Amino acid sequence: MQNYNSLKHIQSDIQQNKTTLRGLVLHYLGNINARKNLNAFVEVFQEEALERADVIDQKIKQGIAGKLAGLVISLKDNICYKNHQVTASSKILAGFESVYSATVVARLLAEDAIIIGRLNCDEFAMGASNETSTYGPVKNAFDETRVSGGSSGGAAVAVQSDMCQAAIASDTGGSVRQPAAFCGVIGIKPTYGRVSRNGLIAYASSFDQIGPITKSMYDMQLLMGVISGKDDADATSSSNPVPEYTTAIVSNKQKIAYIKECVYHEGIDPEVQKSTLDVIEKLKKQGHEVTEVSFPYLEQLVPVYYVLTTAEASSNLSRFSGLMYGHRSVSATDLESTFRKSRSEGFGTEVKRRIMLGTFVLSAGSYDAYYTKAQKVRRLVQEKTNELLGQYDFLLSPTTPTTAFKFGEKTDNPIAMYLADIFTVHANISGNPAISVPMGTHTNGMPMGVQLMAKHFCEGEMMQLASTI
Secondary structure, three states, X not given: XXXXXXXXXXXXXXXXXXXXXXXXXXXXXXXXXXOHHHOOEEEEOHXXXXXXXXXXXXXXXXXOOOOOOOOEEEEEOOXXXXXXXXXXXXHHHOOOXXXXXXXXXXXXXXXXOEEXXXXXXXXXXXXXXXXXXXOOOOEEOOEEEEEOOOOOHHHHHHHHOOOOOEEEEEEOOOOOHHHHHHHOOEEEEOOOOOEOOOOEOOOOOOOOEEEEEEOOHHHHHHHHHHHEOOOOOOOOOOOOOOOOHHHOOOOOOOEEEXXXXXXXXXXXXXXXXXXXXXXXXXXXXXXXXXXXXXXXXXXXXXXXXXXXHHHHHHHHHHHOOOOOOOOOOOOOOOHHHHHHHHHHXXXXXXXXXXXXXXXXXXXXXXXXXXXXXXXXXXXXXXXXXXXXXXXXXXXXXXXXXOOOOEOOOOOOOHHHHHHHHOOXXXXXXXXXXXXXXXXXXXXXXXXXXXXXXXXXXXXXXXXXXXXXX
């Protein structure tokens, strides 16, 4: 069976009896089995997916199928699916089975999507390379000596290597966009509040946002239309109306600003820089007005991000105590040792590092010096971003300064690993939507990505412009 690029093509072939949904599921299951070495999946719902395919095949024949009929999709292992395990790729949640489905999952199922499995990720979504997972790292299908990106590495590789048509993941500081860039696929971080976080295992609640990874812009637009919108189960979800993304139209006279501190950053790969400049020239030729602008807070983004997200993680992860669910140490003898030993055994090194850092910045002696100051800088970042997007329709930059790096290249240097997110954390700090789309291949054979950022709730226009790139 061919590798489909778009759900539109899949649905057309099903309507013309060129394939069946069962046949499509079997195709993906075969690819998952053939590429087990990539370690993208931590669990495959084989029988369930085949049974659901038979049901939806019948609904298609009867003309009553939902708008996602024909879509085989996977979930990052931090999104809850009722009666299925969800572990955030951590030992501390080993064997935990969700008692409810995330709102995004319910919306996907209501439109007849098929969920084929759950995907490997960095532990509690903390990482830029998918090397912190308790299940082991995810390999990049283009070069298995290189990382997939993180934290949604399994999601990006599953779509990249045709193990499913699309994936749903989460983005706290670039966790959808960075692996999408590393794997040559499309990844979006919606406006904060556009997509419900109900059922997402929290890392940093004021930064986390659920977003899809796809092969085509049509699939991205369709998925965003399904999963977006107000949810009473998430008080931070927005009541802004959700437009029909597949029909959004963008003028050929958009005002686009590219951030010079990103494009000319000292750490950027020369080929990534050249490809970004080529995209800028292409946009100019299409009739858009493209202008260089300065963003003075680039070097403050990563420190602000890690002070604030670790503080929120310290609070959010305190619920994993070894008492009610997940891992409990067999050597615990009393309440204190249950907490201490279960958490010491259950959390990995990177998660412990971030919990301790977050606890430190929230401590009485450090709160004002770190947490309060970081919140003030976050406000400055938001104000400057709003100022720029008041003058321009979009901000453009490379998604990442380099292509996917080799395994082990940054694991001994956490700061170097954190800097891999230098261009992506901006959108999470400010709450703006951002998308990464492929912009060519490096001479090392690896894909490169370019990022667009837009005004709040302008995902439709952003996706349309991104489709021209």
